[in-house]
Amino acid sequence: xxxxxxxxxxxxxxxxxxxxxxxxxxxxxxxxxxxxxxxxxxxxxxxxxxxxxxxxxxxxxxxxxxxxxxxxxxxxxxxxxxxxxxxxxxxxxxxxxxxxxxxxxxxxxxxxxxxxxxxxxxxxxxxxxxxxxxxxxxxxxxxxxxxxxxxxxxxxxxxxxxxxxxxxxxxxxxxxxxxxxxxxxxxxxxxxxxxxxxxxxxxxxxxxxxxxxxx
Numbered sequence: 001x002x003x004x005x006x007x008x009x010x011x012x013x014x015x016x017x018x019x020x021x022x023x024x025x026x027x028x029x030x031x032x033x034x035x036x037x038x039x040x041x042x043x044x045x046x047x048x049x050x051x052x053x054x055x056x057x058x059x060x061x062x063x064x065x066x067x068x069x070x071x072x073x074x075x076x077x078x079x080x081x082x083x084x085x086x087x088x089x090x091x092x093x094x095x096x097x098x099x100x101x102x103x104x105x106x107x108x109x110x111x112x113x114x115x116x117x118x119x120x121x122x123x124x125x126x127x128x129x130x131x132x133x134x135x136x137x138x139x140x141x142x143x144x145x146x147x148x149x150x151x152x153x154x155x156x157x158x159x160x161x162x163x164x165x166x167x168x169x170x171x172x173x174x175x176x177x178x179x180x181x182x183x184x185x186x187x188x189x190x191x192x193x194x195x196x197x198x199x200x201x202x203x204x205x206x207x208x209x210x211x212x213x214x215x
Contacts, residue, residue: 001197004030004063004103006094007070009037011151012109015190016067017044025198030061032094051090058097065105065140065197066098068133080121088129095133105140105200107193108133112147112209139202144189147209151186184209 003020007013008031020026021041030045031037032054037046049057068091077083095106108130116127134141192212196205 002028002063004066006032006068009033011186012189013069015187019194054093058094066103067107069109106138107142110145112145141204143206146184146189148183150183
């Protein structure tokens with residue numbers, strides 16, 4: 001399988017790249033990023049671009065499945081209009097272009113609590129992205145809603161580090177319906193996506209955070 005990853009330099013994106021490189025099922029990995037990757041492999045076709053050129057780049061990228069892991073933070077992008085452009089506009093451009101270019105599957109990393117009707121900016125935005133992506137005519141659409149992500153990032157996020165420390169104490173207390181709020185590693189989310197890519201299921205599939213640890 002040939003895959004295209006949007007946002008390969010993030011926590012989940014880098015794990016996806018490493019796991020796909022180690023798996024013979026994947027023969028080519030197109031990675032669309034804004035800066036060069038620290039990780040290299042013969043399978044990787046690295047496309048370092050200005051994201052304003054994303055539309056033309058994605059239409060020229062051949063693959064079977066698109067994985068969208070692109071996202072920013074309030075600290076990096078305090079302006080909501082810019083935040084929306086990165087999270088929503090770029091993701092939608094890539095999904096439309098990949099579909100036009102023959103990709104059959106789309107995999108979107110969203111977030112726990114995504115809800116377009118929310119009065120809070122972040123979950124409302126994520127819910128809107130989910131709807132726009134699921135409305136596209138892909139053979140297979142997969143949406144993943146992880147809770148707090150844990151794992152080592154290229155750039156430190158102090159508040160996220162603190163959240164990880166707190167969640168390690170709270171996780172065992174979250175039982176039953178609250179399990180989906182447990183923190184989860186970027187490695188585990190990537191593993192779930194890799195497994196779903198290989199199943200070639202058709203239709204629309206949604207996974208809450210507590211389901212991302214299952215094959």
